Amino acid sequence: MDVKTQDPRATFPGEVHPTPGGGILVSKLDDVINWARSNSLWPLVFGTSCCAIEMMSTASAKYDWSRFGFEVARATPRQADVIIIAGTIVNKMAPVLKRLYDQMPDPKYVVAMGACATSGGPFFYNTYSVVKGADHVIPVDVYVAGCPPRPEALLHALISLQAKVKAGK
Amino acid sequence: MIQEKLLSICPAAVFEENTQWPTMNIDSAEWRKLAEALKNENDLAFDYLFCVTCVDWKTHLTMVYHLSSTLHRHTIVVKAKIADRNNAIIDSVYNIWATAELNEREAYDLFGVHFTNHPDLRRLFLSEDWVGFPLRKDYEDPINMIKL
């Protein structure tokens, strides 16, 4: 049989449905949904060491992060959108982090806060128990530098995360 | 002077010169007897064990105990030498000073010193299946440790 006269839909494995209303409605809806999602990312309570104190400072009254939608910090990963890894990850904690990440429902985002979560930080050389960067364990979206980063730096990272969500990643 | 009293309990002890506090070196076999005397004798009354360490001297290990008395306000340091690195054993003092329980687990975890009569000798900081004793001088870990 000649290939050019063969109908592709005859051998296509799935079913093709025409979209009602066309493509423009779905993409506008996507934009609205992404905007809504970016302004309401709920973080998970996860702080291991010193960066957790700066995270708590960001949550409190002076550098309030609930202005940007991070209102409720959930203790359970089932209800959280973003996990802010504040602190060093060590070999014993890595499976716990992986399990928490797996328990979070999609779409989920990860912010690696501080030098330790980015690359092992001050504990890079001559340590036998530190994971040199949280991205060895889970995929990270935003990295924040600092030891510990200022609350404004964390807010900047969260706003960049919001921009990333709004762009549809 | 406490030095005479301590020498009478443990005649084989050797005192070091020019140290911050009276420091005695004993063998690990005499530790238990000395510990009981340090706690129970009225004019010694060492009831506050504030630092339990182990030092790896490459040929042998030494357990270092810093003790203080809240009654008489004096402090001593006891260094118990463990001669055999591969079979490091010393008596546990968990029922004399309650703080020794967790501290001895830490010494076991990081140095491999085995404490006899300890109620629950397991690893404390590292996971149960970790191989090796990291703070020993001959510990090699090419996977995790990045040398500067």
Add this chain to the structure above:
Amino acid sequence: MFQEVGTTEMGDLIINVGPQHPSTHGVLHLVITLNGETVKKVEPHLGYIHRSIEKMCESLTYRQFIYVTSRMDYLSSHINNHACALIVEKGLQIEVPQRAQYIRVLLDELTRIASHQLWWGAMAMDVGAITPFFHAFREREVINDIMEQTCGARLTMNFMVPGGCMYDIHPDFVKSVKDFMAFFRSKLSEYDEMVTNNPIFQARMKDVGVISKENAISYGCSGPVARAAGVVCDVRKLSPYDVYSQVNFEEALETEGDCFARYKVRMKEMNESMRIIDQLIDNIPEGDFQAKTKAVLKLPKGDYYTNVETARGDFGVYIVSEGATTPYRIKFRSPGFCNLSALDHMTRGSKIGDLVAIMGSLDLVIPDIDR
């Protein structure tokens, strides 16, 4: 101490608290054996933030290892750095100028107030009151601003070096601290109204987590935990360092040994810290802020031990030196480690809600325990 109370029977529930939990103040994993709601045994599992600091310090020089102690008990980072500077100065017999001593004690006491602030906010949050957390952080931010002006960092400032301080204080330091004192005094009475005299708070804290004086000494407790049980153990009084021998302040002692006593001790310590700062702030002498030291520091062969009073208790540094530029063995005696070992003893027989209150009153910082 292992007694028969802790055995597991049929019908006991063994649950995990942590390591990720809103109230464990860090990553502490507790395995609790419960009979209904009564706690039978609490077993801490540590090591979730064990960063092998002691091994790492064996390859750092005597000036470099100071930054690591900031990250151990990060809420009293100045005081930890002070301990490291003191031990190197003791080993090398460096004389610290008076101005540097005054600055170091002032920064220590400000750090103590900041740490107790955070403890107060977190403790109230554990017991159920969310508002004091924000009040506490509001006050902490003022101290953080003072620290940032002088030391350059808000949380982990490596400002103390062997020989004194790294730089001189900012010209506005004295004025900022005095403004803070006036602001903070008015707030402390607010705290008493909000939390201390609250009958619900007192009912949750009185007679909960009692530890006797003998047990506190046997478990090696120090700091507010031991002082609440009546043990006289303030290092600033027993072996004073820098200018602590020249200031008047009282040691905060209580006798009951329960959570409320620990609370009262820490509130009193905040008042005493303010008293110390008032005595020193107007009298900072002129002079150098750092003594001249050699470029390469080598401690002579031998053992050295120093301890200081951090916000948590008695923090000790033990260095075994072989005469090289790096220590042969360094051990940090952390106050939280021994305070935590008393947790099991204090919690037997209480309800699970009391466990949270007791953990809050112990003021544990887990990286300090795990090192």
